[in-house]
Amino acid sequence: MLFRHEVLTRIASGEVDLAFRRWRTPAVRPGTGLRTEVGVLEVGTVEAVSPDDVGDRDAQRAGYPGRAELLADQRPGEDRQLYRITLRLAGADPRVGLRADTDLSTADLDEIVAGLRRLDARSGRGPWTTAMLALIDANPAVRAPDLAAGVGRETARFKADVRKLKERGLTESLAVGYRISPRGKLVLDHLVRTAPD
Structure with a gap:
């Protein structure tokens, strides 16, 4: 999973703790460690969701102004499922x-x-x-x-x-x-x- 620098900074501060991705199959599993410029992010849950289940609060927790912006930023494709991923900063990159x-x-x-x-x-x-x-x-x-x-x-x-x-x-x-x-x-x-x- 890739994140923009601004989003990584907000994850490090605790302001962002969710991510949404449209994948054919999940690219991460619970417990996965992602090394980034701000440290190691730990994946918590990886849950398939419907776009209808995503609200503005979820979008803001993922670093977007609102639901519309989050959904517009997802990869298109009928063969893709939307996933809600919880994240936390686990520590420094060793x-x-x-x-x-x-x-x-x-x-x-x-x-x-x-x-x-x-x-x-x-x-x-x-x-x-x-x-x-x-x-x-x-x-x-x-x-x-x-x-x-x-x-x-x-x-x-x-x-x-x-x-x-x-x-x-x-x-x-x-x-x-x-x-x-x-x-x-x-x-x-x-x-x-x-x-x-």
């Missing part, structure tokens, strides 16, 4: 703390590198993690499609690889593009220092 954690021993760095080597081995296209970290380090705040095109990659797959590094606290998304995190910089320096000749 990746935020991880990105800033640079208190790493050589053994810690070796363990992170071993994990990156496993990603490289499973990729089917050879080592890529060091090159990706170096690319993002050299090109902060550059659009993902531009970075992907520069290395001959399809954008969606390029982004999927960046997310794998982000999960490890090595990169972070910006309003446009990415940057390497302090932890990522430390790991990249270690990779470069320990690379075989």
Whole structure:
């Protein structure tokens, strides 16, 4: 589920605690954690509803001025069902703390590198993690499609690889593009220092 920045801010403040989506099948389940720029959102209930059951108060709890605006913002399609989703801010995104954690021993760095080597081995296209970290380090705040095109990659797959590094606290998304995190910089320096000749 994607949310506009303004809606995320209102979820974080507690002003917004509902979302409505028209899906063919629910994209989230109760208990799902959604990582966002304001922290981790936890999905409570996911309930199929009729548009007739949605009132202005529900719409306002979802960040809309009223019912008409909420319903007009939903995806069209006879094959789609309207769902009412309850949300709450569950806490900070654990990746935020991880990105800033640079208190790493050589053994810690070796363990992170071993994990990156496993990603490289499973990729089917050879080592890529060091090159990706170096690319993002050299090109902060550059659009993902531009970075992907520069290395001959399809954008969606390029982004999927960046997310794998982000999960490890090595990169972070910006309003446009990415940057390497302090932890990522430390790991990249270690990779470069320990690379075989």
